[in-house]
Amino acid sequence: MELDLTKPILELIRLTSTDLPMPVEKRLRAALGKEEPGSAAYGALETILKNVEMTRKNSTPICQDTGTPIFYVHHPAGVNTGTLSIQIRAAVALATKRAYLRPNAVHPITGKNTGNNVGDDHFPSIYFTQVEGETITIDLMLKGGGCENVGRQYSLPDDRLGAGRDLEGVRKAVLDAVYQAQGEGCSPGFLGVAIGGDRGTSYAASKEALLRNLDDSNTDITLDELENRITAESNQLGIGPMGFGGHATVLGTKIVSTHRLPASFFVSVSYMCWAYRRRKMIVTGTEIAYE
Numbered sequence: 343m344e345l346d347l348t349k350p351i352l353e354l355i356r357l358t359s360t361d362l363p364m365p366v367e368k369r370l371r372a373a374l375g376k377e378e379p380g381s382a383a384y385g386a387l388e389t390i391l392k393n394v395e396m397t398r399k400n401s402t403p404i405c406q407d408t409g410t411p412i413f414y415v416h417h418p419a420g421v422n423t424g425t426l427s428i429q430i431r432a433a434v435a436l437a438t439k440r441a442y443l444r445p446n447a448v449h450p451i452t453g454k455n456t457g458n459n460v461g462d463d464h465f466p467s468i469y470f471t472q473v474e475g476e477t478i479t480i481d482l483m484l485k486g487g488g489c490e491n492v493g494r495q496y497s498l499p500d501d502r503l504g505a506g507r508d509l510e511g512v513r514k515a516v517l518d519a520v521y522q523a524q525g526e527g528c529s530p531g532f533l534g535v536a537i538g539g540d541r542g543t544s545y546a547a548s549k550e551a552l553l554r555n556l557d558d559s560n561t562d563i564t565l566d567e568l569e570n571r572i573t574a575e576s577n578q579l580g581i582g583p584m585g586f587g588g589h590a591t592v593l594g595t596k597i598v599s600t601h602r603l604p605a606s607f608f609v610s611v612s613y614m615c616w617a618y619r620r621r622k623m624i625v626t627g628t629e630i631a632y633e
Contacts, residue, residue, distance in 0.1 A: 344425055350623060350630045351433035351480065352440075357632055358482045358621040359408055359442045360401045362394045365556040366593075366618040370394070373530055373583075373590035383588025387530075390583075390616055401442075405528075405617045408443040409484040411459065411466035414553065416479045423470045430480075434459045434466050446487075478625040481553050489615040492527035494519040495545060498607040507607045509568055512537055513575075519611040520576045520592060525585020528615035532556075533572065533595040536610045538602035548612040551596040553620060560597060569595040583616075 370391055377384040397404045411434055415426065435458040437443045447461035448454070459466065496515040498507045503518055505511035516535055523529070536547035560566035572595045582588025593616075602608065622633040 344422060345625070345628065346429065347426065347478075347480075347625065348429045348433050348436070350625070351430055352436050352442075354480060354482050354621055354623040354632065355411070355433060355437040356401065356440075356442045358484055358619050359403045359437070361398045361621075362404055362617065363556075363620065366616075367391070367394055369556070369593040370530070370616060373593060376589045377583070378588075381588060382584075382586035383582040383590065386583040386586055387590065403442065403444070404619060405486060405615075406444060407486040407488065408446065409486040409619065410446065410490070411443070412483045412485060412549065413466060413468045414481040414483075414550070415468065415470045416473045416477075417470065418474070418476050418478070419472055421478065426470075427468055430468055431460050431466065443484075476626065480623045480625075482621050482623070483549070483552065484619040485549070485612075486528070486615055486617065489527040489531060489613045492519070492523040493545075493548075493610075493612045494522065495541065495611070496609040498609060509564065512609050513568060513572060515609040516572050516595075516611055517575060517579075519613070520581070521579055523581075523613060525581050525583070525591070527613050528584065528617065529581060530583055530590040530593045530616055532593055532614040532618055533576075534612040534614065535572075535595065535597040536608075536612075537597065537599040539600040539608060539610075540603070540606065541608060543600060544608040544610040545612065547598050547600050548610040551598045552612060552614050552618075554596045556594055556618075562599070565597045565599065569597050572597075 374387040438459045443459050445455050445457045447456040447459050447465045498505055498511045503514045505514040534548045534551035536544045573592050576592035581591040624631045
């Protein structure tokens with residue numbers, strides 16, 4: 343008998359939508375401490391943090407745009423991914439009915455909203471990966487439309503930026519993406535960056551980079567140094583929270599590299615707003631835990 347995970351996935355959605363992860367909140371509080379009291383930047387961060395406390399207490403969405411639900415499922419051999427997909431979509435519909443999610447699935451041609459966040463095979467987005475062992479893990483990211491709109495992809499070399507096919511060129515491209523956003527996408531935010539791949543895999547990898555532990559270090563020392571440099575230099579642009587000016591523009595950068603064709607050198611930037619909504623569900627036998 344297969345395990346019905348519909349209700350546990352519903353709880354995963356509720357937690358992701360309403361309870362901001364503590365590492366994200368800690369970075370927001372640290373950013374508040376660096377802004378000038380009474381400034382617009384300070385006021386924006388103060389409002390954000392009050393909202394975080396209120397939504398956690400009342401189990402209401404952190405942001406009115408509850409975003410695109412993106413599920414990353416790692417499962418052992420033998421799991422019926424078709425059944426699990428049905429359970430995920432059912433949980434999404436239930437979460438919408440209970441107002442943990444706003445109805446966001448809109449047909450691109452007719453403009454009709456399905457009303458339950460269940461659309462075609464790509465909405466919600468579900469990615470399955472078979473792994474060793476007996477544990478099922480489901481990572482959920484809720485990615486809002488505002489931050490999705492300011493994501494960018496660059497094909498190097500880029501003469502406009504003076505960016506070549508090297509890490510210095512990558513740095514210039516990512517900083518340009520931050521500068522072009524000018525606080526749109528609800529800064530202070532987080533950057534997921536992919537170097538390489540084709541246009542599709544590069545964007546996909548840049549989003550997966552956002553699933554990394556916020557406090558980890560890149561296993562590649564060179565990329566770890568680049569992550570820290572990009573974060574620091576982004577915060578020297580003076581854009582600040584919501585574009586009001588100040589010190590907090592980017593609160594973290596995660597970079598991944600993936601093999602590419604000789605003819606292509608893509609740099610993809612996925613921007614995540616301050617409402618960095620992601621959670622993990624771990625299923626071991628009949629035991630279920632959330633992180």
